[in-house]
Amino acid sequence: MPQKSLASLQAEIAALPKIRHVGRVSSVQGNTLCLTGLSGVAAIGDRVEIARRSGTPLTGEVLQLDRDGVIAMPDEAPSGVSVGDRAQISPIGTIAPDDSWVSRVIDPFGQPMDGRALRRGPVSRLLRASPPAPAQRRGFGARLETGMAAFNTLLPIVRGQRIGLFAGSGVGKSSLLANLGRNMEADVVVFALIGERGRELRDFIENGLGPAGMARSVVVAATSDQSPLVRRRCAWTAMAVAEHFRDAGKQVLFMADSITRFAEAHREVAIAAGEMPALRGFPASTSHLIMSLCERAGAGVGAAGDITALFSVLVAGSDMEEPVADILRGVLDGHVVLDRQIAERGRFPAIDLLRSVSRSLPAAASPSENALIGRARALLGTYARSETMVRAGLYSEGSDPDLDQAMRAWSELDAFLAENEPVSLQNSFDRLGLILRRAGYQPPEGTGASRSGAPAAAIDDARAGAG
Numbered sequence: 001m002p003q004k005s006l007a008s009l010q011a012e013i014a015a016l017p018k019i020r021h022v023g024r025v026s027s028v029q030g031n032t033l034c035l036t037g038l039s040g041v042a043a044i045g046d047r048v049e050i051a052r053r054s055g056t057p058l059t060g061e062v063l064q065l066d067r068d069g070v071i072a073m074p075d076e077a078p079s080g081v082s083v084g085d086r087a088q089i090s091p092i093g094t095i096a097p098d099d100s101w102v103s104r105v106i107d108p109f110g111q112p113m114d115g116r117a118l119r120r121g122p123v124s125r126l127l128r129a130s131p132p133a134p135a136q137r138r139g140f141g142a143r144l145e146t147g148m149a150a151f152n153t154l155l156p157i158v159r160g161q162r163i164g165l166f167a168g169s170g171v172g173k174s175s176l177l178a179n180l181g182r183n184m185e186a187d188v189v190v191f192a193l194i195g196e197r198g199r200e201l202r203d204f205i206e207n208g209l210g211p212a213g214m215a216r217s218v219v220v221a222a223t224s225d226q227s228p229l230v231r232r233r234c235a236w237t238a239m240a241v242a243e244h245f246r247d248a249g250k251q252v253l254f255m256a257d258s259i260t261r262f263a264e265a266h267r268e269v270a271i272a273a274g275e276m277p278a279l280r281g282f283p284a285s286t287s288h289l290i291m292s293l294c295e296r297a298g299a300g301v302g303a304a305g306d307i308t309a310l311f312s313v314l315v316a317g318s319d320m321e322e323p324v325a326d327i328l329r330g331v332l333d334g335h336v337v338l339d340r341q342i343a344e345r346g347r348f349p350a351i352d353l354l355r356s357v358s359r360s361l362p363a364a365a366s367p368s369e370n371a372l373i374g375r376a377r378a379l380l381g382t383y384a385r386s387e388t389m390v391r392a393g394l395y396s397e398g399s400d401p402d403l404d405q406a407m408r409a410w411s412e413l414d415a416f417l418a419e420n421e422p423v424s425l426q427n428s429f430d431r432l433g434l435i436l437r438r439a440g441y442q443p444p445e446g447t448g449a450s451r452s453g454a455p456a457a458a459i460d461d462a463r464a465g466a467g
Contacts, residue, residue, distance in 0.1 A: 147183025160299030178208030
């Protein structure tokens with residue numbers, strides 16, 4: 001037997017509980033169970049298993065402790081539970097990821113969802129682990145190739161950065177995440193699909209990621225029909241898997257879709273545990289829950305790799321001030337806003353550049369690149385402020401040189417934000433520079449050369465000759 005397989009088997013045997021503490025169901029109150037006989041041994045977060053007299057065992061989680069009993073929330077409706085049913089307690093849940101999990105689909109408990117056996121790793125990890133020591137973490141790393149022109153240039157992503165993706169329903173955030181999962185520079189990609197519709201899971205794997213994307217990905221999924229405990233656990237399990245690969249020295253791309261459903265699942269659990277709603281229906285603990293998850297991503301320590309993270313946020317009615325969006329904006333290193341109006345006119349990804357920002361700038365780009373980024377943003381802003389007047393035919397060309405330039409550049413810049421980039425990051429900047437020069441932009445003295453050293457005029461001439 002291979003050494004690694006032996007270590008995995010030994011770890012699985014060691015994880016088996018040596019003592020089982022048994023209690024009884026004393027009452028069922030709504031969607032919670034009251035258990036007796038476990039007060040001295042149970043801890044918050046422990047798993048419980050109820051032996052129903054008719055049917056399969058019912059699992060759940062400890063939410064409240066009292067001298068007289070334990071309050072647990074089951075993973076599904078407590079149908080079939082009777083007073084006096086046996087309740088067994090297991091320690092706080094852990095996960096034991098393994099390198100062989102790449103290209104697999106698992107549930108939040110580390111069980112396979114694709115019908116194949118799954119090997120347990122030799123080291124168990126806490127689901128709610130602490131982040132690396134903040135004073136020892138590295139800063140931002142190198143800029144990453146993303147396979148998309150917008151993120152290669154105007155909204156750069158660097159190693160160890162945490163980005164929020166804010167969008168309403170049906171605007172294309174899942175498709176954007178799948179595109180980045182296929183093409184973005186990383187050793188391993190870990191997806192947390194929280195509360196996804198069941199029919200979309202297979203479509204995301206087969207059509208969104210495809211064979212090439214799945215070959216380097218681990219997908220952790222909890223569908224919308226599962227209990228809030230399972231949906232909440234999905235994010236923690238996926239992060240623990242990402243930490244496994246990070247600690248092995250790999251560069252990890254972590255994607256969560258969506259943090260809103262993660263927060264909604266926590267709201268159900270917290271209210272069942274007796275916590276009062278405060279932030280538009282969300283309990284006060286929601287802020288700490290989201291922040292503690294996000295802080296686990298980011299740059300690593302020492303020889304460890306980094307976790308570059310993208311967290312999607314489902315903003316109801318495009319309300320960027322709703323609680324989950326507001327919490328995330330304060331803790332992340334940038335945010336990307338997808339606009340429904342842009343999607344409705346057929347441009348995908350529907351990125352609203354003027355409302356999006358990457359906090360890796362200006363350090364992530366050279367002076368010449370920052371000049372191009374700044375000018376592109378300025379032209380798009382100028383056009384946005386005057387768009388109504390232009391479309392109404394109230395503007396005469398020549399009245400405003402900046403607006404004239406913005407009108408010449410707008411259609412190409414708008415198309416540029418939707419383009420894939422199959423060549424290189426530098427090629428994206430060359431294309432952006434060409435668009436701006438066609439509109440009449442002249443780069444400042446000393447910023448006209450590309451990173452490769454080729455003068456901007458030479459790039460223009462070469463492209464004109466090729467055309």
